[in-house]
Amino acid sequence: MKNSTQLPIRSIKNVVWLFCLALIFSCEAEPVLQEEINTADLGVKKNHNVVDVVTTHMNIEVQSTIPSGWTTFRYDNRSHNPHFVLIDKLPEGKTVEDSKEEIVPVFQEGMDFIALGDWDSALEAFGKLPAWSGEIIYSGGTGLLSPNQISEITVYLEPGTYVLECYVKDSEGRFHTWEMIAQIEVTEDDSGNKEPKPTMEVRISSEAGIQFDKKVRPGKHLIKAFFEDQTVYSHFLGHDIHLVRLDENANLDELNSWMNWSDPNAFKTPAPEGVEFLGGMQDLPVLDEIPNSNVGYFAAHLKPGTYAFIAEVPDPMSKGMLKVFTVPSSM
């Protein structure tokens, strides 16, 4: 699980307290809807060595070793549920087995107590997170992706040991992370890939929310996700950017509420009706010592219709992190 982004786990008690406050004041939401769109064939893969990631059921299939530098991941969701691929850089010496033993069960225990309304026990459970979990660097990844969609992202990776994971919950409230977790070793060898050239840019910050030029032309795009800052919200996580397509039955309030794993009624299947998740960029850090740490790219094929950029944070609407836009048939 991702928890704090750059903040060491130091103030976990404060975070947990904020988290509980947020739960108390959390509101309702409902989703948005849409027509089929497929982001395959977006062109990025032709220019890069591509790391294929596939989900066929509740799993993540990926090669075990890749070079470092600019890296394109092509995520193919062939399952029946929405998923994402978060890329966590582990502290030196830690492996996916440590995550499975020391982090995943703790989040599940905490979540289960929240679902029962037992806040004291939830706090106690989250207090069992190992200190090293605060040193995990969340290094981007694909945003939420609906079934039968493909997402391509490009991020800059330093050498190290990484975990790929998805923590959407099933209908019973069980985190996908129990099965959807895999390790990759990023070597010292440079991939030789160049930073991609975007067709549009979307920026996100804790103060200004999500910002972009709303005059979006139809067609294929390579979207630059620029993180001006990063922080930890009441659900232990930082902000990220997801692209969704909305149909006329979509309910923005429902979608707004759904984007919060720490709500026992949210971030679980089924996904909100009327919403198609088209990928995006998971939490990127803003670290001086890692070049390009705060920049990532994701591809999108934007057919005419209604879309939104949204962050997976508690009540993104109130933070300026749910922004609807329309793609016209021509410009």
Ligand SMILES: [Cu+2]
């Ligand atoms: Cu999943």
